[in-house]
Amino acid sequence: MHKNIELLTYSEVEDVNGFIGNFKVKIRKKQTYIDWNKCTGCGDCAEACPVKVPDEFNAGLGKRGAAYVMFPQAVPKKAVIDIDNCRNCDGRKYGEEPRISKKTGKPILAPCQKACKAGAIDRGLKLDPNGEIIEVEVGSIIVATGFKVMEKDWFKEFAPKNPNVITALQLERIMSSIGHTGGKLLRPSDNEKPHTITFVSCVGSRDKRYHTYCSRICCMYMIKQARLIKEKYPDININMHFIDVRTPGKGYDEYYTGAREKGINIFKGKVGGLEVLPGDKLRVLAYDMDQCTPIEYESDLVVLATAIELPDGAEELAQKLGLQFCGSHFYRELHPKLGPVETSVSGIFLAGCCQGPKDIPDTVAQAKGAAAVAAVPLAQGKVKVEPLISEVNVDKCSGCGICVPLCPYNAISMQEYGGVPRAEINYSLCKGCGVCTSACPSAAITLHGFTDDEIFAQIDALTA
Amino acid sequence: MQALKIDDAKIKQAIETISQFGGEAVIKCVQCGACSSVCPGIKAGMDALCRLLIKKILTGQLEETIENMSTWGCQACNRCTEICPQGVRPMEIVFAFRRYQASELALSTSAFGPQMSLYEKGHAVTVSDEAVSNNRTKVGLPPDPPTALKNEQAQKEIQTLLDNSPMAELGIF
Numbered sequence: 001m002h003k004n005i006e007l008l009t010y011s012e013v014e015d016v017n018g019f020i021g022n023f024k025v026k027i028r029k030k031q032t033y034i035d036w037n038k039c040t041g042c043g044d045c046a047e048a049c050p051v052k053v054p055d056e057f058n059a060g061l062g063k064r065g066a067a068y069v070m071f072p073q074a075v076p077k078k079a080v081i082d083i084d085n086c087r088n089c090d091g092r093k094y095g096e097e098p099r100i101s102k103k104t105g106k107p108i109l110a111p112c113q114k115a116c117k118a119g120a121i122d123r124g125l126k127l128d129p130n131g132e133i134i135e136v137e138v139g140s141i142i143v144a145t146g147f148k149v150m151e152k153d154w155f156k157e158f159a160p161k162n163p164n165v166i167t168a169l170q171l172e173r174i175m176s177s178i179g180h181t182g183g184k185l186l187r188p189s190d191n192e193k194p195h196t197i198t199f200v201s202c203v204g205s206r207d208k209r210y211h212t213y214c215s216r217i218c219c220m221y222m223i224k225q226a227r228l229i230k231e232k233y234p235d236i237n238i239n240m241h242f243i244d245v246r247t248p249g250k251g252y253d254e255y256y257t258g259a260r261e262k263g264i265n266i267f268k269g270k271v272g273g274l275e276v277l278p279g280d281k282l283r284v285l286a287y288d289m290d291q292c293t294p295i296e297y298e299s300d301l302v303v304l305a306t307a308i309e310l311p312d313g314a315e316e317l318a319q320k321l322g323l324q325f326c327g328s329h330f331y332r333e334l335h336p337k338l339g340p341v342e343t344s345v346s347g348i349f350l351a352g353c354c355q356g357p358k359d360i361p362d363t364v365a366q367a368k369g370a371a372a373v374a375a376v377p378l379a380q381g382k383v384k385v386e387p388l389i390s391e392v393n394v395d396k397c398s399g400c401g402i403c404v405p406l407c408p409y410n411a412i413s414m415q416e417y418g419g420v421p422r423a424e425i426n427y428s429l430c431k432g433c434g435v436c437t438s439a440c441p442s443a444a445i446t447l448h449g450f451t452d453d454e455i456f457a458q459i460d461a462l463t464a
Numbered sequence: 465m466q467a468l469k470i471d472d473a474k475i476k477q478a479i480e481t482i483s484q485f486g487g488e489a490v491i492k493c494v495q496c497g498a499c500s501s502v503c504p505g506i507k508a509g510m511d512a513l514c515r516l517l518i519k520k521i522l523t524g525q526l527e528e529t530i531e532n533m534s535t536w537g538c539q540a541c542n543r544c545t546e547i548c549p550q551g552v553r554p555m556e557i558v559f560a561f562r563r564y565q566a567s568e569l570a571l572s573t574s575a576f577g578p579q580m581s582l583y584e585k586g587h588a589v590t591v592s593d594e595a596v597s598n599n600r601t602k603v604g605l606p607p608d609p610p611t612a613l614k615n616e617q618a619q620k621e622i623q624t625l626l627d628n629s630p631m632a633e634l635g636i637f
Contacts, residue, residue: 202496206494207550208550209549243494269498269500270498271501272547286501287498289497289515
């Protein structure tokens with residue numbers, strides 16, 4: 001890794017203070033309970049751990065231990081102990097002295113500690129469960145939270161309790177060579193190969209009851225999954241149901257027409273529901289728009305392309321960073337056309353699905369744009385500030401402090417001036433919204449460009 | 465099949481007509497077809513329900529569709545309303561179209577008898593008064609049912625209601 005890059009995984013942003021060029025970020029490094037300086041990521045502790053809980057990385061389909069490595073390509077490849085699920089096999093809590101065996105006179109150790117050849121696990125250590133808080137100073141921040149997909153439980157019409165109804169992300173894990181099936185296409189209910197697979201698009205997207213926006217990537221990833229399955233198992237019947245197929249982008253439509261040529265059945269018309277049949281079958285109730293006819297058939301596996309949303313915790317992060325949300329509940333960019341990576345907070349930039357649903361090429365393009373625009377103030381060492389911002393006349397200011405909590409950008413602080421507190425506006429943070437100007441009882445704050453004289457002059461000019 | 469001519473004035477008029485009859489949400493339809501995939505009427509062979517009916521309205525084909533009797537096959541199960549992602553309430557559209565059809569007397573002649581019976585007796589479908597009394601006595605009930613059937617006061621009230629409803633304009637009674 002490059003010497004200028006420091007990677008903090010298993011960490012969370014606790015607090016952000018300051019402004020462009022001078023951010024102070026408090027980061028909580030969560031307690032791993034394993035010494036990462038010694039851990040080699042071999043996975044012996046994960047194998048030894050008797051706990052079996054649903055594996056987040058495999059979208060809940062597989063199982064992992066309480067001691068685990070997130071996934072084989074994790075960077076850095078280190079194990080952690082999920083203390084909430086730890087069973088304390090050695091009969092003591094983490095941080096207590098081991099019990100001594102009466103038979104052997106040796107301390108009783110948990111399987112994970114015994115299995116670790118690197119000696120990275122010492123369950124006798126007194127570790128702070130809250131982890132460690134570090135503070136870093138940065139000039140600019142790029143927010144890239146990623147996304148989550150809606151759970152199938154929201155959609156009662158699609159038999160969410162049936163194990164053979166899965167989200168597309170779960171199918172991705174089933175098809176993955178490092179997934180819980182080892183890359184074999186097996187359906188969850190009986191671990192058998194399905195003969196008919198149904199893809200349902202626009203589940204939770206383009207739907208007033210959930211999200212009105214188009215999740216944008218589903219058409220393409222469903223076609224990708226269908227093609228991969230069809231290429232590997234030509235005998236599997238694949239039926240795909242779209243409201244309409246949206247494949248804009250370089251080479252995308254060719255990829256879609258190629259899917260038709262491979263014998264994948266494509267229907268336009270939203271699936272209305274699923275009926276659970278005996279024998280692990282599902283009846284699909286669909287519609288063929290082109291022939292104006294309802295479709296009914298039996299399917300072994302139904303894949304729902306559920307909508308993309310902001311991940312859990314993104315709201316809290318937005319509060320810490322002072323970010324705003326747009327109507328579709330993603331982070332709001334500064335301007336939809338001219339400021340697609342900037343935010344209303346100078347020095348904080350967006351990349352990827354936190355700004356709106358987007359595919360990999362778009363995410364990479366936006367991330368590179370964000371990296372470039374974030375580097376500009378760091379390289380220049382100075383920033384341009386908008387001229388239409390507010391300024392405090394310290395001689396008029398009474399120091400009442402009314403303006404401080406009103407400022408949506410946290411730009412106002414109280415500073416000592418001639419022995420008394422007076423409001424001060426940070427020019428890098430002020431956006432010129434005028435809230436403080438209109439609220440100030442002493443009329444001590446001027447919003448440049450919008451003084452009474454200037455506004456009256458405009459009225460005079462308009463009404464002359 | 466004759467090519468469809470798209471006439472904006474005709475489309476506007478069709479949407480206005482259906483909106484007046486209670487189908488204002490027709491313009492929200494994005495033609496996804498979810499309603500038609502669950503509609504039992506369509507599976508029973510009645511084509512112009514749900515999506516297709518809305519498409520006909522949105523292309524201004526009111527007169528071309530008025531003789532289609534599919535709409536009377538709607539059982540008001542409301543599965544379409546439940547599934548619709550755009551809040552169109554397709555069943556309401558079907559009912560609005562029925563009202564449009566009725567306003568033009570485009571309904572089956574067999575519907576007139578029950579309407580007249582409703583006006584006179586307060587029941588759309590009934591057997592003779594005598595048969596009703598006999599059946600009720602057989603199972604140990606009072607001969608007169610607690611409905612409008614033998615109650616002139618109630619029948620008058622129903623007639624007043626119907627006389628003041630859009631139904632009266634059809635001139636069936």
